[in-house]
Amino acid sequence: MSTMExxxxxxxxxxxxDVLLKEVIAHKCNSCGKCVFGYEGxxxxxxxxxxxxxxxxxxxxxxxxxxxxxxxxxxxxxxxxEELAAAVEECMETFKQDFEEHAAKKACRAGVCxxxxxxxxxxxxxxxxxxCMDACEDDAILGKKKFVHVIDxxxxxxxxxxxxxxxxxxIVTAGAVKPRCPKKPIPCKKR
Amino acid sequence: xxxxxxxxxxxxxxxxxxxxxxxxxxxFIPHLCSHPDLEAKGGCRLCSVEIEGVEGAVPSCMTEAxxxxxxxxxxxxxxxxxxxAMELMLATHPEDCTGCPKYGKCELQSMYxxxxxxxxxxxxxxxxxxxxxxxxxISHLFTRCVxxxxxxxxxxxxxxxxxxxYIQTDIGIRAGIPDxxxxxxxxxxxxGACIEVCPTGSIMDSVKIMREDRTHAENVxxxxxxxxxxxxxxxYIRYIKNGEFDKAEAVIREKVPFPETLGSICTHVCExxxxxxxxxxxxxxxxxxxxxxxxxxxxxKARSVKCxxxxxxxxxxxxxxxxxxxxxxxxxxxxxxxxxEKNEKAGGQLRWGIPSYRLPDEVLDREIADILETGVELRxxxxxxxxxxxxxEGYDAVLVCIGTHQGARLxxxxxxxxxxxxxxxxxxxxxxxxxxxxGERVMVLGGGNVAYDCARTAVRxxxxxxxxxxxENEQQMTSTPDEIREGEEEGIILHSAHSFLKITxxxxxxxxxxxxxERFYFDENRRAVIDLVEGSNFVVPxxxxxxxxxxxxxxxxxxxxxxxxxxxIQANEKQETSMEGVFTAGDVFTGTKSVIxxxxxxxxxxxxxxxxxxxxxxxxxxxxxxxxxxxxIGHIDGxxxxxxxxxxxxxxxxxxxxxxxxxxxxTCDQAKxxxxxxxxxxxxxxxxxxxxxxxx
Numbered sequence: 058m059s060t061m062e063x064x065x066x067x068x069x070x071x072x073x074x075d076v077l078l079k080e081v082i083a084h085k086c087n088s089c090g091k092c093v094f095g096y097e098g099x100x101x102x103x104x105x106x107x108x109x110x111x112x113x114x115x116x117x118x119x120x121x122x123x124x125x126x127x128x129x130x131x132x133x134x135x136x137x138x139e140e141l142a143a144a145v146e147e148c149m150e151t152f153k154q155d156f157e158e159h160a161a162k163k164a165c166r167a168g169v170c171x172x173x174x175x176x177x178x179x180x181x182x183x184x185x186x187x188x189c190m191d192a193c194e195d196d197a198i199l200g201k202k203k204f205v206h207v208i209d210x211x212x213x214x215x216x217x218x219x220x221x222x223x224x225x226x227x228i229v230t231a232g233a234v235k236p237r238c239p240k241k242p243i244p245c246k247k248r
Numbered sequence: 249x250x251x252x253x254x255x256x257x258x259x260x261x262x263x264x265x266x267x268x269x270x271x272x273x274x275x276f277i278p279h280l281c282s283h284p285d286l287e288a289k290g291g292c293r294l295c296s297v298e299i300e301g302v303e304g305a306v307p308s309c310m311t312e313a314x315x316x317x318x319x320x321x322x323x324x325x326x327x328x329x330x331x332x333a334m335e336l337m338l339a340t341h342p343e344d345c346t347g348c349p350k351y352g353k354c355e356l357q358s359m360y361x362x363x364x365x366x367x368x369x370x371x372x373x374x375x376x377x378x379x380x381x382x383x384x385x386i387s388h389l390f391t392r393c394v395x396x397x398x399x400x401x402x403x404x405x406x407x408x409x410x411x412x413x414y415i416q417t418d419i420g421i422r423a424g425i426p427d428x429x430x431x432x433x434x435x436x437x438x439x440g441a442c443i444e445v446c447p448t449g450s451i452m453d454s455v456k457i458m459r460e461d462r463t464h465a466e467n468v469x470x471x472x473x474x475x476x477x478x479x480x481x482x483x484y485i486r487y488i489k490n491g492e493f494d495k496a497e498a499v500i501r502e503k504v505p506f507p508e509t510l511g512s513i514c515t516h517v518c519e520x521x522x523x524x525x526x527x528x529x530x531x532x533x534x535x536x537x538x539x540x541x542x543x544x545x546x547x548x549k550a551r552s553v554k555c556x557x558x559x560x561x562x563x564x565x566x567x568x569x570x571x572x573x574x575x576x577x578x579x580x581x582x583x584x585x586x587x588x589e590k591n592e593k594a595g596g597q598l599r600w601g602i603p604s605y606r607l608p609d610e611v612l613d614r615e616i617a618d619i620l621e622t623g624v625e626l627r628x629x630x631x632x633x634x635x636x637x638x639x640x641e642g643y644d645a646v647l648v649c650i651g652t653h654q655g656a657r658l659x660x661x662x663x664x665x666x667x668x669x670x671x672x673x674x675x676x677x678x679x680x681x682x683x684x685x686x687g688e689r690v691m692v693l694g695g696g697n698v699a700y701d702c703a704r705t706a707v708r709x710x711x712x713x714x715x716x717x718x719x720e721n722e723q724q725m726t727s728t729p730d731e732i733r734e735g736e737e738e739g740i741i742l743h744s745a746h747s748f749l750k751i752t753x754x755x756x757x758x759x760x761x762x763x764x765x766e767r768f769y770f771d772e773n774r775r776a777v778i779d780l781v782e783g784s785n786f787v788v789p790x791x792x793x794x795x796x797x798x799x800x801x802x803x804x805x806x807x808x809x810x811x812x813x814x815x816x817i818q819a820n821e822k823q824e825t826s827m828e829g830v831f832t833a834g835d836v837f838t839g840t841k842s843v844i845x846x847x848x849x850x851x852x853x854x855x856x857x858x859x860x861x862x863x864x865x866x867x868x869x870x871x872x873x874x875x876x877x878x879x880x881i882g883h884i885d886g887x888x889x890x891x892x893x894x895x896x897x898x899x900x901x902x903x904x905x906x907x908x909x910x911x912x913x914x915t916c917d918q919a920k921x922x923x924x925x926x927x928x929x930x931x932x933x934x935x936x937x938x939x940x941x942x943x944x
Binding site for chain 2: 097
């Protein structure tokens with residue numbers, strides 16, 4: 058399948074940014090080096106998309122990609138660069154919202170990009186044992202014994218250690234749709 | 249055809265690119281991946297221009313000029329492409345320009361300064377890797393590679409060596425050697441074209457071979473630089489490789505009138521500086537010179553020019569290599585030259601100092617005859633001339649080059665016993681066919697090449713046991729390793745690191761008392777310090793002792809010239825002595841040096857004297873047309889390890905009984921084979937130099 062075909066086959070459970078990043082990395086332009094726009098253009102697009110997936114986007118990044126794409130389309134040494142530029146362009150057009158949300162460091166709808174995944178403690182499952190609190194290295198979990206613990210999303214770095222520490226399967230991850238959880242620790246129902 | 253660039257009409261040739269036409273007309277268009285000698289590829293897009301009737305920007309290096317074409321260099325679209333391209337290149341290029349060996353000479357640096365762009369809006373990425381200095385001669389600093397592909401095109405298409413290519417590494421694509429090979433393993437021919445065309449500091453000459461006191465060309469071709477006469481060595485070796493021995497000899501003769509003599513006995517300092525030393529053994533430059541002279545038919549003579557008579561008269565005192573060289577060039581410049589020689593034959597040290605098993609009379613006679621053919625008058629058996637008297641006789645200029653023909657006698661007990669000889673007397677008598685008698689056992693005192701000449705002559709005169717003793721150890725000895733080895737093969741017993749205490753005997757030489765040297769060096773005041781091993785004295789019983797501990801000029805005190813360091817003639821850098829119109833050259837001026845130094849000195853003397861006599865001082869000749877060498881040298885597997893060809897040498901048993909020539913010249917095939925090893929260091933200097941924007 059060509060890069061374009063793969064872009065057109067993106068499913069709902071895939072993140073368009075993530076798929077595009079992998080496609081650019083695997084593209085011929087990234088292993089040729091014979092022209093500046095094909096190779097350095099691909100290099101820049103890869104670095105920017107990678108920052109998108111890691112929630113490290115900077116303002117103006119979408120325009121930067123568009124600038125690179127424009128040059129690749131008209132100034133590459135061969136059709137490979139033109140094809141890659143067209144695929145990137147179409148992907149950004151088709152999945153405009155996904156790209157904008159990544160660029161604004163808001164969300165990864167598909168829940169693929171790890172840095173956009175949020176962790177939540179389900180009130181009905183938590184026993185208030187405190188194991189997750191002990192495991193968290195960033196002090197991002199609030200609570201006390203026999204109270205449902207709550208993850209402070211501003212402090213959480215999505216390392217996933219709390220999930221491993223929980224024996225009750227009370228900790229879940231979420232993408233675009235978040236579970237309903239208490240805002241502050243409340244007494245546990247489950248004992 | 250005519251094209252217009254930014255409103256200015258210029259001439260363009262059929263098939264020429266817009267970029268080349270512009271640059272040729274002195275109009276600068278930025279460019280990086282294009283090089284005048286390499287096929288344009290259009291990868292960098294710095295040369296983007298706009299053309300009337302064509303949409304967008306196009307690379308001018310890939311656009312053929314068409315009659316009436318209207319080109320705009322800095323249109324908005326072309327400018328945007330050019331700036332973005334430069335930004336992207338800089339985004340992955342190291343920022344530390346000042347720490348780069350190419351600083352100030354880098355095309356990338358020059359180009360971004362011209363454009364005034366910064367990569368700030370892009371992501372920075374460093375593709376850094378360690379510098380690779382493990383290859384001989386060539387340093388790889390690929391952190392700085394911008395993938396312009398010039399080195400690859402030079403190596404693949406221009407040279408046909410096909411060693412460099414784009415390679416993929418975990419930190420990205422760059423120029424390099426595929427499969428992790430070294431340059432030697434890959435079959436590199438070390439021609440240096442990659443270094444010459446690299447716009448950045450990615451491929452550089454190894455630091456240790458580049459001397460700051462030399463020009464680029466001098467550094468690039470070190471053999472030619474090292475040769476005192478600056479013979480165009482790579483050029484004649486290339487002719488030998490192609491079997492064109494006449495042309496090879498002509499190249500040599502453009503600088504020296506003694507090709508076969510030098511090919512037989514030169515001290516070849518050129519070989520010490522040959523870049524092949526970094527790969528293994530140096531080129532056999534000296535022996536190739538001999539092959540060129542032996543195999544040629546003398547076609548150079550047809551091109552040899554003699555100027556119309558000037559009416560000036562020049563006298564040369566001493567017919568050694570310096571004097572004969574000067575006489576030759578002075579005669580060619582149209583002056584009437586007379587050479588006065590004390591001995592019955594011309595040649596100086598070549599005739600009387602160097603044994604005939606290294607340089608036979610026939611070779612010398614032949615080359616001197618060529619010199620005399622220019623009309624030089626040679627007066628043999630005519631010693632005792634002085635410059636003052638010659639000037640009074642009507643000579644307009646005089647050259648004094650009487651060499652150093654008096655051997656030194658050390659102040660040892662028994663140094664004047666019958667049976668004690670001096671190097672100069674001993675060698676001269678042997679060469680004259682009236683050798684001094686030698687007994688069964690001979691001791692030569694000294695460790696240089698002349699000492700070996702004496703010892704090996706003694707062997708040939710029938711001595712059964714020949715000893716040599718010198719203060720220096722084998723590493724310090726000034727004789728060449730070849731000489732030491734060949735002497736050993738002939739049975740010479742070497743007592744290196746030994747001091748000579750006295751010559752024993754009452755009415756004739758009976759022996760030499762030696763003592764072992766612990767340490768021999770020169771202190772900070774350059775005074776010799778000799779530490780002896782106590783109690784290590786012993787006497788070597790011998791019938792003759794030959795002093796071979798240096799030689800000095802003879803008779804300079806009668807010349808009426810200012811002297812220096814005792815008997816040596818004082819002169820300035822123009823080789824002018826204290827007497828007007830009197831010049832000097834060779835050993836009597838420089839101290840005992842080499843034949844090639846004397847010839848180079850003879851050349852300088854001829855230039856200066858010609859100028860003094862009203863000429864232009866130019867003695868350069870073109871004895872063969874300057875031909876453009878083949879740029880395509882091709883790939884040779886294992887080129888770096890090709891072994892030095894050695895000529896046939898008579899076995900010690902065959903050679904030690906008479907004065908037959910020890911070493912045979914290369915055969916044609918041997919010479920061609922050896923010539924093939926040459927790195928052709930000069931070839932890269934034929935590449936078109938790239939001009940930076942500020943040179944337009």
